Amino acid sequence: MPKTSRNNGRQRQNAEIRKPEIVKSFYQTLLERGFEGASIAKVAARINIHPSLILHYFGNKENLTLALVDYVIEEYARLLGTVTLEGLSPEARLERLLEIIWSREYYEKIHIAGSFSLLAVSFRNPRIREKIEGLYSGYRNFLAKEIQKASDAGVIEHQDAMRTAARIITLIEGARHFRHLFVGKDECEQYNQDMKAATRMMMQMQ
Amino acid sequence: MPKTSRNNGRQRQNAEIRKPEIVKSFYQTLLERGFEGASIAKVAARINIHPSLILHYFGNKENLTLALVDYVIEEYARLLGTVTLEGLSPEARLERLLEIIWSREYYEKIHIAGSFSLLAVSFRNPRIREKIEGLYSGYRNFLAKEIQKASDAGVIEHQDAMRTAARIITLIEGARHFRHLFVGKDECEQYNQDMKAATRMMMQMQ
DNA sequence: ATTAATTAATTAACCATTCAGTTAATTGTT
DNA sequence: AACAATTAACTGAATGGTTAATTAATTAAT
Structure with a gap:
């Protein structure tokens, strides 16, 4: 046989x-x-x-993990790639950005459980840490550029765009954290609106 | 023998x-x-x-993990227990609170690597999630009470204390996150001052 | 016929857990 | 004060299962 x-x-x-x-x-x-x-x-x-x-x-498993981090980074990049800010007035452009950042679709893209796991690993693995740092660094630069544009157009007062981007990322990451532990489906929209208002305020900070 | x-x-x-x-x-x-x-x-x-x-x-290991979460919670409680806000004027009281929240000693108490690991586990283990929710819930109430006191004394404008506490915890957790990935030893003080200012602003938000 | 995709078989280390045994301190009794 | 009984702290050895990784073999497409 x-x-x-x-x-x-x-x-x-x-x-x-x-x-x-x-x-x-x-x-x-x-x-x-x-x-x-x-x-x-x-x-x-x-x-x-x-x-x-x-x-x-x-x-080996480490290479697989590095590939995973790349995958997560690409997912984020893809998400930001779908964002079309071109052709909008400076006011509308900033408004649209805020809308995206605090939309449900956006923060649900990468489940925070995965982020926590990878971040925990990043403390022990410098290569993974580097990659994740790169992800956030790109994110921060993207935000800073938008802030600078808005500032140049007079939509917001002039300030240090990189510092403002730092504040906003802090808020975004904290919100992912907070949502997991506190916010139910119904309160979520309210919380997001609150966060959007806080972001606006941070953009006006000196 | x-x-x-x-x-x-x-x-x-x-x-x-x-x-x-x-x-x-x-x-x-x-x-x-x-x-x-x-x-x-x-x-x-x-x-x-x-x-x-x-x-x-x-x-078994689950019980050991639950004991660990209790330990972390107690460490936080011990830290908040050392905070003496009594006998201060409402202005000084709020100022002291902000000082503590954004001090190095405070945020270094529980290494964020441990938080990430436990939070990642909390997604899969409801008992651990409950305990961690309890920790944050107590923290939020503590902050809300202080905010209410400051509001009653006219130090800040009247508002929803629980909502404000939510904003501040969001910022605190986001800052732990951000510091790990971005902030070097020298920039840290600057960043913390920036965060303190942002917290003040959030307290004034309507 | 060559190459790439895939599986099989195996290894040695490590995992949580069980159970039975040993050691040392404490307590009660004389 | 001496001694047995009891209790708690601790260890040893074995369990069955899982782990990443290696090496060799097999299968299918080109």
Whole structure:
């Protein structure tokens, strides 16, 4: 009796498709089981492949983790990429930015559970820390540029744009934190409006 | 040859001393290795006891984790307990509170790496989540009470104290976040002063 | 025929937990 | 003060399961 193929109905993919699929599976597993709880075996089982395939593509778990951070960063970049601020008046442009920052879709994009896990790891792994720092740095620069534009157009008073961006990111990250622990579905909209007002105030700060 | 005692120079303690020692060791190990990386064996090795002793006292790892959350909560309570606001004028009282909140000693008390790890776990473990919610809830009430006092005394304009407390906690947590990724030792003082000013502004918000 | 995708089999280390045993301090009794 | 009984602190050894990683083999597409 010849050994039959055990394909289990799975299609044979190429690296271009398989690698992102693995990273996404890692991300989902991370949310459910925590970082150290997201083993290679569990990540593989979720997408019905052999654990060895993951090591074949990523070599070891650290590389897989770095790929995950890249994935999260790309998700954020994609989100910011969909933001169209062009063609708006300076006032409308700033208003639209505030709207996006404090919209539900925006902050739900990357589940904060994943952020916490990766941030916790970043304390122990300098390479991961560097990548995350890069993410926030880009975010901060993006905000600062918008603030500077608004300032140049006279929409807000002139000030240190980078410092203002720092304040706003502080608020945004704190809000992700706070929402998780306190804010129910119904209060959420109220809280976000409150945060939007606080952001406006911070932009006017000297 | 009779079996000699193998005390290894360690004193025999009682539960009252040993249990907190174990919890603190767990906390330190957590900071270094992450939650799932902080195994009972490693926690035991750090204080030179047998892993079985930990199970003897805590039964299983979940109970140990719950004890850790209690420990962190107590550390915070101890910190707030040292705050003496009594006997000050309403103005000075509010000023002192702001000073404490944005002092280095205060935010360094509980290393944010530990917070991230526990918060990440809180998504998966409702009992831990409850405890952490309780911690923040108490914190929020404490702040709200102080804000109300200042408001009654006319130091700040009247407003919704709980909402203001929510804003301030958002800022505090965001700042812990931001500091980790951005703020160097030298910029830190500047950043904290900036945050203190932002807190003042939030207290005046309508 | 060559190459890439995938699995299989195995290893050695580590995991939480159990259970049974040992050691030392405390207490009660004489 | 001496001694047995009791209790609490602590250790040892073994359990069954999981971990990341290695090496070799197999399968399918080009």
